[in-house]
Amino acid sequence: MSALVKSSLARKWVMALSGLFLVIFLTQHFVINITSVIAPDTFNEWSHFMGYNVLVQYIAQPILIGGLIVHFIMGIVLDYQNRKARPIKYAKFSGNSNSTWVSRNMIITGLVVLAFLGLHMYDFWVHEMAYKYIESNPEDPTRYLPELKEKFEPFWRTVIYVISFILLSMHLWHGFNSSFQSMGAKAVNKGDGLRKATYAWSVLIPAGFIFIALYHHFTHS
Numbered sequence: 001m002s003a004l005v006k007s008s009l010a011r012k013w014v015m016a017l018s019g020l021f022l023v024i025f026l027t028q029h030f031v032i033n034i035t036s037v038i039a040p041d042t043f044n045e046w047s048h049f050m051g052y053n054v055l056v057q058y059i060a061q062p063i064l065i066g067g068l069i070v071h072f073i074m075g076i077v078l079d080y081q082n083r084k085a086r087p088i089k090y091a092k093f094s095g096n097s098n099s100t101w102v103s104r105n106m107i108i109t110g111l112v113v114l115a116f117l118g119l120h121m122y123d124f125w126v127h128e129m130a131y132k133y134i135e136s137n138p139e140d141p142t143r144y145l146p147e148l149k150e151k152f153e154p155f156w157r158t159v160i161y162v163i164s165f166i167l168l169s170m171h172l173w174h175g176f177n178s179s180f181q182s183m184g185a186k187a188v189n190k191g192d193g194l195r196k197a198t199y200a201w202s203v204l205i206p207a208g209f210i211f212i213a214l215y216h217h218f219t220h221s
Contacts, residue, residue, distance in 0.1 A: 011074055011077060011078055012078070014070060014074050015071065015074040015075065015078060015179075016178070016179035017179075018067050018070045018071035018074065019071055019175055019176070019179045020179050021067045022067055022068065022071060023172070023176060023179075023201075025064055025067075026205060027201075027205065030205050030208055030209060032046050032047065032050070033209070033212050034208060034212060036145055036148055036212065036216070037211075037212060037215050037216075040145050043144060043145055043148075044141055044142055044143075044144045044145055045141065047144035048139070048141040048144065051128060051132075051144075052139065068117070072110065072114055075106065075107060075110050076107065079106070079107040100174065102170050102171070102173055102174045103174045103178075106171060106174060106175060109167045109168075109170050109171040110171055112164065112167050113164060113167060113168050113171055116160070116161075116164035116167075116168075119157075119160065119164075123151050123157075124151070127147070148216060149216045149219075149220045150220070151216075152213055152216040152217045152220065153217065153220045155217070158213050158214065158217040161209075161210075161213040162210050162213060162214070165206040165207075165209045165210045165213075166206065166210070168206050169202055169203055169206035169207070172201070172202035172205075172206070173199060173202045173203075176198040176199075176201065176202050177195060177198045177199070
């Protein structure tokens with residue numbers, strides 16, 4: 001870990017790989033959650049499987065948490081070192097001539113997303129742990145959709161989710177593309193299909209999560 005922190009190239013690779021790993025997780029998370037709208041029974045089945053499968057709980061979940069920790073630690077380290085190496089902070093900044101607002105404030109959008117993940121884990125992961133291990137409730141494969149709808153009933157919580165996914169989209173808009181650049185994918189710089197795909201994904205997946213939140217808020221009974 002010490003060697004990674006000291007090596008600029010290694011830091012960028014770790015940041016890129018951990019980011020791409022989280023992109024894969026986010027895609028899988030979206031696929032499961034969109035079924036809460038289009039196939040509620042499937043959502044309950046998949047959620048129950050994820051909640052009680054040993055491999056998911058004791059292998060995949062710790063790996064995911066580790067990936068999140070590494071990504072955010074590397075993000076903070078890179079931001080600090082970039083600012084340290086740039087004593088003059090865009091004194092003559094004008095529009096996008098130097099860089100975009102998103103690229104200069106990845107640490108801000110990242111920290112907001114991290115705060116949102118704290119709320120998300122409180123809403124779902126902490127509840128799940130309490131349900132299974134503290135309250136010792138029996139398995140109920142049909143409980144997941146009603147619990148999801150209940151979370152999005154309060155207007156304030158739905159607004160927080162919507163704003164957080166907008167910021168996540170902004171974070172991904174720059175970060176997803178930068179991950180490939182850090183790994184040497186020169187084609188991303190040419191505006192070809194790969195670049196367009198990263199931009200499309202950065203908009204469509206967060207927009208899909210926003211749709212899910214709004215759908216359950218307005219259809220809650």
